Amino acid sequence: MKSDLTFLTNEPDRKLSTRLNALLSKSQRFDCLVGYFYLSGFYLIQKSLEPCEKTRILVGLKTENQVYKALQQAKFQQEFDFRPTSETIKEFKNLVLEQLTNADETAEVETGIEQFVRWCSDGKVEVRAYDKHPIHAKLYIFSFNQDQIDKGRVITGSSNLSSSGLHNNLEFNVELKNPSDYDFAAEKFEELWKESVEVSEDFVQTVKNESHLAQFSPYQLFLKFLYEYFRVELNQPRELEQDYQPDGFLRLQYQHDAVLTAKRIVQEYNGVFIADVVGLGKTYMAAMLARELEGRSLVIAPPALTDDKNPGAWQNVFHDFGVRGFHVESIGKLDQILKLILRKMLNTSLVFLIQKFFGFF
Numbered sequence: 001m002k003s004d005l006t007f008l009t010n011e012p013d014r015k016l017s018t019r020l021n022a023l024l025s026k027s028q029r030f031d032c033l034v035g036y037f038y039l040s041g042f043y044l045i046q047k048s049l050e051p052c053e054k055t056r057i058l059v060g061l062k063t064e065n066q067v068y069k070a071l072q073q074a075k076f077q078q079e080f081d082f083r084p085t086s087e088t089i090k091e092f093k094n095l096v097l098e099q100l101t102n103a104d105e106t107a108e109v110e111t112g113i114e115q116f117v118r119w120c121s122d123g124k125v126e127v128r129a130y131d132k133h134p135i136h137a138k139l140y141i142f143s144f145n146q147d148q149i150d151k152g153r154v155i156t157g158s159s160n161l162s163s164s165g166l167h168n169n170l171e172f173n174v175e176l177k178n179p180s181d182y183d184f185a186a187e188k189f190e191e192l193w194k195e196s197v198e199v200s201e202d203f204v205q206t207v208k209n210e211s212h213l214a215q216f217s218p219y220q221l222f223l224k225f226l227y228e229y230f231r232v233e234l235n236q237p238r239e240l241e242q243d244y245q246p247d248g249f250l251r252l253q254y255q256h257d258a259v260l261t262a263k264r265i266v267q268e269y270n271g272v273f274i275a276d277v278v279g280l281g282k283t284y285m286a287a288m289l290a291r292e293l294e295g296r297s298l299v300i301a302p303p304a305l306t307d308d309k310n311p312g313a314w315q316n317v318f319h320d321f322g323v324r325g326f327h328v329e330s331i332g333k334l335d336q337i338l339k340l341i342l343r344k345m346l347n348t349s350l351v352f353l354i355q356k357f358f359g360f361f
Contacts, residue, residue: 008155008173010166016159016173017044017166023142023153024048031189033139034161035060041162043112055125057161058193060135120200128196135192138165138173141185153177154185236264241292246320255281259288266293283312287321297326300337306330 008016024030024045030052049055119125140155157173159165176182227234240259245251258274262285265272274282274289290297299314306328307313315328329337 006175006177008157008159008171008175010159010169010171015167016155016171017041019155019175020045020140020166021048023155024052026144026148027052027142027152028145029054029056029143031056031058031139031141031143031186031193032161033058033060033135033137033141033189033192035136035138041160041164041166042116043108044163044166046112046115049119053124055119056193057125057127058189058196059127059129059199060131060137117204120204125200126198127200128193129199130192130196132195139185139189141182141189143186150177150182151179152182152186154182156185232264233261236260240288244291244322249284249320252281255285255288258285259292262289263292283314283317284321287317287323290318290326291321291323295325297323298337299326299328300331300334301328303330303332 004022005014005019008014008019010016021044025048030049032055034057116125120127138157138159138161141152142154143152144150154176155173156176157171159169159171159173165171176185237260240256240263262272262274266289272289274285276282297318299318301314304310305313306315308315310316313328315326318326318328
């Protein structure tokens with residue numbers, strides 16, 4: 001198969017990836033200008049890039065919508081309102097994370113990204129972002145070794161540096177072989193490169209620290225697990241809405257936190273259990289929780305805890321904590337309570353049918 005073709009469409013025998021690999025094998029430097037940032041095609045040319053001393057990738061950050069706004073703005077002012085460097089770096093990091101999120105989850109892609117990161121760290125690959133004007137170009141410049149007769153070659157067209165653009169999609173690219181075309185493309189690339197923002201280190205840190213390829217120690221992973229498990233509790237309000245305490249009551253933080261957690265669970269699941277060993281103040285916590293919730297409260301308790309002569313009886317504790325709208329009944333009256341509730345919910349004739357057919361009451 002002949003690889004030296006003028007037009008590269010990704011049709012059989014006209015794959016752009018094949019031609020790029022052929023030209024890279026004899027290149028000392030590879031310069032790439034793309035309108036959008038892609039990583040998925042890097043693994044297709046990774047091996048051929050190894051002999052290259054330097055690879056420079058220049059990325060345009062403008063989306064189509066931003067291009068339109070910039071052109072509209074240009075009608076009213078002579079110069080564009082350029083963004084500060086920090087904003088450019090932030091947008092580039094977002095694009096990197098988006099690309100990593102959408103990249104194919106294959107060993108080849110991840111290996112290519114890891115190699116890309118290593119080369120950026122070593123200085124073999126440099127990445128810059130151009131934010132001065134909209135860029136939608138796709139330009140690949142190959143500067144040959146000194147033992148080659150030609151200075152280099154240029155490929156331009158529709159293909160981005162992605163697996164789809166280099167191999168899968170039907171594209172239309174042309175290889176320019178005239179030395180004057182190479183000189184013009186190299187000169188324009190240098191101009192844009194000098195005006196761009198360096199983002200190689202930001203790319204490395206984004207991949208290492210913020211992407212799914214980030215490397216974590218067991219200790220860091222343990223801390224992340226703890227945070228995710230307790231995230232809701234950590235971010236919940238730290239104070240009760242009704243933080244009144246009776247005179248002489250010892251305020252304990254664990255009770256306070258338990259009421260906050262119980263309140264959240266009630267709001268999320270419409271119910272909660274407060275369970276602990278004897279003597280930790282479950283009655284007090286229930287009273288504080290009842291005070292936080294809307295509506296009336298019904299307490300069903302053992303007879304000894306419904307006697308108002310007992311200081312620890314529910315009605316006394318609820319009074320002490322300022323709970324309003326509550327009713328306390330002995331557990332021995334549970335059947336009567338259920339009957340009363342059912343009668344309030346249903347009409348008399350329906351209660352009669354339930355009694356007759358199901359034996360209730």
